[in-house]
Amino acid sequence: MGKPTGFMDYKREAPRKKDPMARVKNWKEFQIVMPEQQLKRQGARCMDCGIPFCQAGTTMPGSNEIGCPVYNLIPEWNELVYRGKWKEALDRLHKTNNFPEFTGRVCPAPCEVSCTVAISDEPVTIKSIEYSIVEKGFKEGWIKPNPPKERTGKKVAVIGSGPAGLASAAQLNKAGHLVTVFEREDRPGGLLTYGIPDVKLAYKIVDRRITLLKEEGIVFQTNVEVGVDVTAEELDHEFDAIILATGATMPRDVDQEGRELTGIHYAMDFLTANTKSLLNSNHQDDDYISAKGKDVIVIGGGDTGADCITTSIRHGARSVTQFDINEQKQTIRHIQNPWPLFPNVYSEEDAHKEAKAVYGRDPRSYKLQTAKFVGNEKGELVGLETIEVNTTLEDGKKVRHPVSDSTKLWEADLVLLAVGFTGPERKLLEQMNIKQTNRQTIDAEYGRYQTNQAHVFAAGDNRRGQSLVVWAIHEGREAARECDRFLMGSSQLP
Ligand code: FAD
CATH class of the missing domain: 3.50.50.60 (FAD/NAD(P)-binding domain)
Structure with a gap:
């Protein structure tokens, strides 16, 4: 703990965003980096409680999954920020999360929901601190390509370049394998690029990381749909293992009279x-x-x-x-859940604030x-x-x-x-004879990620259903570890 009385001395200072009326005039990101002095105070609010629930991905009865799915070492970097040791904070952050610049922008922050300070006060602004650490890292030039010293000679194909595919590619490359990422779109990034709007996560931020990954030796092949432009058989022939990270974006329809109308x-x-x-x-x-x-x-x-x-x-x-x-959702907590479900689970979204500012009314009808x-x-x-x-x-x-x-x-x-998704696309899975669950997701055990084809692993939304960027990163990292173990007999990857 940086400052033992920090949580009593300082109040939570909300992350700043550009004014809704001003920001809707353009397509720029609207999150504002907090001044360093303010961030230090926020870091000092961390109690470094005995069991840091914020960093341990788990499930509370009656609530969503809480705590950080990638097990970010939150109390450690909170203290380092309080002490002004930004580079060390960045090193600790990168230990568990390959892409904090994505989660620092778009994660709904299950860590803040489980912050112990939030039992009696407002939680530490963990997400803003994460965002600021990584942005300072890029600004100072501390984040540089770090290619592996040795190559194993094994080749892995990653299908899909969303956060799950990128995380598994980064980890497998770190382990020394030669990694090629296949992406059917013209730009990599999956939903980071072509789902989440640029105002929340600008493509230049995704591209900045992809450039680093390329410099570290990962090959990206865009405009290539596996199953159409290259067959699964061809991949089997060329690669020792495959990671399926194809997402789950089959849209659910509203099948009512008049559905065929234009508009x-x-x-x-x-x-x-x-x-x-x-x-x-x-x-x-x-x-x-x-x-x-x-x-x-x-x-x-x-x-x-x-x-x-x-x-x-x-x-x-x-x-x-x-x-x-x-x-309309209520802020009701389950009797066994001591946390107040603050601040994001039931809070108003930025979009609704913008609509209220522009049209003078809440756009939602329940x-x-x-x-x-x-x-x-x-x-x-x-x-x-x-x-x-x-x-x-x-x-x-x-x-x-x-x-x-x-x-x-x-x-x-x-x-x-926008009524949800029904799972991953079946075409490629059928071509590869990959078993699916009765929810249509890929049948691969959590923690093992191996499909019914021993050399094929699955990670992210195609395995767990539409979820979050942070879960996709977590699964991509873990699937890489299991794939590495399959290729080498053991793995040093976390
Ligand atoms: P995806 O990101 O879906 O990537 C899959 C990639 O695989 C795609 O690029 C696709 O083109 C490619 N692909 C598929 N099949 C093939 C093939 N045969 N050959 C080659 N390439 C292929 N989560 C958050 O945490 N915060 C948010 O704010 C947020 N906002 C969201 C907004 C929208 C509109 C949507 C739809 C989702 C949002 N999510 C958000 C959820 C989050 O984006 C996903 O959980 C996450 O991107 C899943 O990552 P993934 O890598 O599993 O799949």
């Missing part, structure tokens, strides 16, 4: 096209689905829906509304189910009908009960479907 799109089509056009031409190519001047309805109350709001506002949408089928889409004679969407639903839990399953006479018509000329 209804999957959220991912909207978000991906937007970022591509932004990066390729600053939107000059018009190769994206524009929300400009439109009444936009986002169906789905999760993070993907929030990203659609953020993007629609920047296009200049006339209005933005978001439907959530569930009730307990609504789409009954049908309404079109004009040209087959264009003009609105949709909803009914109100109450939800009960019966035998552990959610059951929806329509409320009578609750039909409502909403005007809309753009609807974005």
